[in-house]
Amino acid sequence: MKLGIVGLGYVGLPLALAFAEAGNDVVGLDTDPAKLADLAAGRSYIEDVDDASLAALAPRLHPSADYTDLEDCAAVILCVPTPLSNSREPDLSYLREASAQVAAHLQPGQLVVLESTSYPGTTREELLPALAAYGGAVGVDFFLAFSPERIDPGRSDHSIRTTPKLVGGITPACTDRARALYEQICDTVEVVSSPETAELAKLLENIFRSVNIALVNEISQLCDRLGIDVWEVVDAAATKPFGFMRFDPGPGMGGHCLPVDPFYLAFKAREHDFYPEFVELAGKVNQAQPEFCVRRIERALNGARKPVNGSKILILGASYKPGIGDTRESPALRIMALLSELGAELSYHDPFVPELAALGLRSVDLDTALADTDLLAIVTAHPGVDHAAAVHAVPLAIDFRGVTRGLDADNVERL
Numbered sequence: 001m002k003l004g005i006v007g008l009g010y011v012g013l014p015l016a017l018a019f020a021e022a023g024n025d026v027v028g029l030d031t032d033p034a035k036l037a038d039l040a041a042g043r044s045y046i047e048d049v050d051d052a053s054l055a056a057l058a059p060r061l062h063p064s065a066d067y068t069d070l071e072d073c074a075a076v077i078l079c080v081p082t083p084l085s086n087s088r089e090p091d092l093s094y095l096r097e098a099s100a101q102v103a104a105h106l107q108p109g110q111l112v113v114l115e116s117t118s119y120p121g122t123t124r125e126e127l128l129p130a131l132a133a134y135g136g137a138v139g140v141d142f143f144l145a146f147s148p149e150r151i152d153p154g155r156s157d158h159s160i161r162t163t164p165k166l167v168g169g170i171t172p173a174c175t176d177r178a179r180a181l182y183e184q185i186c187d188t189v190e191v192v193s194s195p196e197t198a199e200l201a202k203l204l205e206n207i208f209r210s211v212n213i214a215l216v217n218e219i220s221q222l223c224d225r226l227g228i229d230v231w232e233v234v235d236a237a238a239t240k241p242f243g244f245m246r247f248d249p250g251p252g253m254g255g256h257c258l259p260v261d262p263f264y265l266a267f268k269a270r271e272h273d274f275y276p277e278f279v280e281l282a283g284k285v286n287q288a289q290p291e292f293c294v295r296r297i298e299r300a301l302n303g304a305r306k307p308v309n310g311s312k313i314l315i316l317g318a319s320y321k322p323g324i325g326d327t328r329e330s331p332a333l334r335i336m337a338l339l340s341e342l343g344a345e346l347s348y349h350d351p352f353v354p355e356l357a358a359l360g361l362r363s364v365d366l367d368t369a370l371a372d373t374d375l376l377a378i379v380t381a382h383p384g385v386d387h388a389a390a391v392h393a394v395p396l397a398i399d400f401r402g403v404t405r406g407l408d409a410d411n412v413e414r415l
């Protein structure tokens with residue numbers, strides 16, 4: 001079959017390749033000319049997709065900026081961004097723009113699926129009216145479902161195929177078509193009774209993580225006061241074979257999902273005079289974690305009789321998680337902004353992030369920078385970086401990821 005994927009980012013590109021690998025022709029639609037140029041040249045811009053697999057599937061992947069290319073597709077899947085506005089409200093502008101275009105080119109019998117994360121009701125309240133205006137009756141003339149993307153960039157123990165896919169259609173016929181579509185690329189498709197259930201299930205998954213990360217981050221702050229090693233505490237608790245799920249403390253929460261999704265839920269809840277305090281508290285605790293990290297840096301430097309002002313601080317790892325270059329909402333950015341306000345002489349090294357344009361910085365050569373730094377802060381622990389050697393090369397280090405545990409070095413402090 002031929003299908004279209006709208007939005008070829010972290011979610012859309014791997015998805016497009018999964019469908020191509022299953023033998024389909026895939027129109028990959030994106031508004032970013034740089035991404036289309038990369039694809040045309042056989043260059044992947046997503047760490048989880050290598051150039052070789054892109055080349056192997058290139059004959060079945062058709063990158064395009066033209067929505068008319070969707071007109072001979074049996075199904076269209078939307079994977080566009082759903083960020084927050086400056087006032088931390090859901091920004092559905094990308095989704096509205098894409099759905100207006102998909103609607104304008106809707107064909108009889110076409111299936112449209114939304115994968116972008118959003119609050120419960122988005123599929124029914126935003127997409128359905130747009131499509132119905134062009135396409136007649138849902139479940140008869142066209143089909144509409146929500147199926148959340150559960151991809152975890154950088155993860156290698158699960159793939160699109162092995163991660164069960166949730167599907168909730170507007171009508172049973174919509175659900176059936178969406179299920180048949182995803183059965184091509186997923187071993188298990190779990191059907192739920194409505195798009196709203198699937199939308200809220202996705203938010204619950206992410207908020208579950210946000211709340212647990214907040215909990216362990218709060219415990220890390222308490223451990224600091226009590227003089228207890230939080231990593232040893234987490235290790236100890238994790239020996240329980242039931243009733244406990246391990247989450248590690250860190251410098252805060254980043255990415256396009258965990259820091260954003262609670263605000264989507266809170267927005268919808270407010271419309272119903274409901275205030276999800278637990279969810280918002282988790283967001284608040286996680287947002288405060290970079291400030292705690294900066295206080296730890298200040299304290300470490302103070303112990304060496306140095307102020308932050310004028311000290312050379314090297315940040316190791318700028319993206320929000322190991323193995324990928326995504327800096328969206330990365331706590332490293334907040335830590336760097338706060339240190340910069342305090343007058344630090346900042347530099348950073350990240351093998352996945354060549355430049356931080358907003359901060360006017362480029363990733364420096366690690367060995368050169370290590371030779372001339374007052375404090376090294378390990379903020380994101382990328383694979384392939386020798387953290388032990390880095391710590392041994394500097395007078396003072398602070399580790400927010402626990403990767404120096406067991407290291408014989410008395411110049412390193414840990415979260």
Ligand SMILES: NC(=O)c1ccc[n+]([C@@H]2O[C@H](COP(=O)([O-])OP(=O)(O)OC[C@H]3O[C@@H](n4cnc5c(N)ncnc54)[C@H](O)[C@@H]3O)[C@@H](O)[C@H]2O)c1
Pocket residue numbers: 006007008009010011012029030031032035079080081082094097098115116117118149150151152153256257
């Ligand atoms: N990144 C993740 O780990 C992840 C995981 C699960 C769910 N999600 C959700 O999936 C959605 C997409 O996230 P992402 O990380 O892939 O974002 P992304 O920014 O990496 O990719 C989105 C792509 O959509 C394109 N785009 C924007 N407007 C468009 C339009 N009108 N028409 C065509 N293309 C358009 C952009 O150019 C970009 O290439 C979001 O809702 C996100 O919350 C992301």
